Amino acid sequence: MSNAQIQTAIKDLAAKIAADHKEETPVFIGVLNGAFMFVADLLKYYDHPCEVSFVKLSSYQGLTSTGIVETLLDPPENLENRTVIILEDIIDTGRTLKELVHLFSNTNVKEFKIATLFYKSEIYNGEYTIDYVGIEIPDKFIVGYGLDYNELGRNLKEVYQLKQQHMINLVLFGKPGAGKGTQAEFLKEKYNLKHISTGDLFRFNMKNNTELGQLAKSYIDKGDLVPDEVTIKMLQDDVEKNPDASGFIFDGFPRTTAQAEALDVLLQSKDMQIDAVIALEADDDVLEKRIIERGKTSGRTDDQDPVKIRNRFANYAKDTAPLKDFYDAQNKFHSVNGIGAIDEITARLAKVIEEL
Ligand code: AMP
Numbered sequence: 038m039s040n041a042q043i044q045t046a047i048k049d050l051a052a053k054i055a056a057d058h059k060e061e062t063p064v065f066i067g068v069l070n071g072a073f074m075f076v077a078d079l080l081k082y083y084d085h086p087c088e089v090s091f092v093k094l095s096s097y098q099g100l101t102s103t104g105i106v107e108t109l110l111d112p113p114e115n116l117e118n119r120t121v122i123i124l125e126d127i128i129d130t131g132r133t134l135k136e137l138v139h140l141f142s143n144t145n146v147k148e149f150k151i152a153t154l155f156y157k158s159e160i161y162n163g164e165y166t167i168d169y170v171g172i173e174i175p176d177k178f179i180v181g182y183g184l185d186y187n188e189l190g191r192n193l194k195e196v197y198q199l200k201q202q203h204m205i206n207l208v209l210f211g212k213p214g215a216g217k218g219t220q221a222e223f224l225k226e227k228y229n230l231k232h233i234s235t236g237d238l239f240r241f242n243m244k245n246n247t248e249l250g251q252l253a254k255s256y257i258d259k260g261d262l263v264p265d266e267v268t269i270k271m272l273q274d275d276v277e278k279n280p281d282a283s284g285f286i287f288d289g290f291p292r293t294t295a296q297a298e299a300l301d302v303l304l305q306s307k308d309m310q311i312d313a314v315i316a317l318e319a320d321d322d323v324l325e326k327r328i329i330e331r332g333k334t335s336g337r338t339d340d341q342d343p344v345k346i347r348n349r350f351a352n353y354a355k356d357t358a359p360l361k362d363f364y365d366a367q368n369k370f371h372s373v374n375g376i377g378a379i380d381e382i383t384a385r386l387a388k389v390i391e392e393l
Contacts, residue, residue, distance in 0.1 A: 051082035071126035260345035317375030
């Protein structure tokens with residue numbers, strides 16, 4: 038998209054905002070880092086009294102349900118009875134927007150409006166009204182005009198769609214203690230993949246005592262599965278947080294047929310797919326010993342009690358093992374011996390991946 042197209046959209050936005058607010062002195066608040074160019078250009082087209090400031094949220098996300106918002110740059114003080122107009126470079130799922138709204142929830146502003154240069158209407162969750170939209174775009178990863186890819190490209194005057202390399206999406210499959218997390222750490226480096234472990238996500242939320250963590254805790258403590266709807270939603274959010282990933286390793290997900298079906302639907306909607314499901318095979322006795330060993334240092338309560346461990350195996354047999362047939366039917370199921378030295382097992386996995 039050319040700079041001329043962007044400028045036309047911004048001029049138009051400035052005119053619309055002016056029509057509503059030129060009789061007062063609104064405070065424009067840009068969201069760093071992405072919005073810096075947008076803010077600079079918009080203000081050049083806005084020929085009326087106004088103030089400008091910035092906020093910056095940390096990339097530490099996912100805690101919105103509790104209202105915890107980590108900020109690196111706070112909103113300015115004394116916004117009471119002022120009209121605040123947020124300037125966002127892009128609104129996609131609405132997750133960041135939710136954090137922003139929380140951030141301003143105690144500021145007693147007169148009016149709180151949201152303007153965005155780019156808007157992905159296809160994936161926006163619709164939670165808040167977006168008052169001013171510059172350009173609607175499809176759900177593709179874009180770079181330039183303030184928006185980055187791994188911090189690069191913000192200085193481009195135009196906007197480009199990132200060309201996706203061929204992605205690899207893997208599911209690491211296997212019973213608790215099979216070594217999925219350990220192997221994922223190696224594979225993610227080797228193939229530049231984003232590792233998503235639903236177990237880790239739950240533990241992160243429990244540690245931070247979020248609403249999601251509190252909900253999951255009662256199940257995890259018993260060695261039961263967290264309900265599908267909760268887990269699927271969390272997983273989707275995490276996939277959507279990483280639109281620039283060159284592939285994913287799903288670890289500990291899917292664990293039920295409903296989760297596997299939801300994963301297929303999610304990936305299809307993004308022109309993605311699972312390339313392989315690789316199971317790490319090991320006997321229950323070996324696994325139980327490994328888990329107890331891990332429990333000595335991990336602090337995980339579900340790793341320390343043989344009753345809970347066996348309950349996890351039982352749940353695996355009932356809910357998760359049937360996924361072998363699900364992925365066999367798609368010709369995606371591979372099995373490797375999960376017993377041996379860590380690097381030997383990594384080599385077995387790499388062989389499967391490289392033959393894909
Ligand atoms: P893990 O670290 O994968 O062993 O997961 C630890 C616990 O988190 C499990 O025993 C479940 O209670 C919960 N959990 C993790 N992933 C899922 C999932 N995909 N579905 C339901 N519960 C899960």
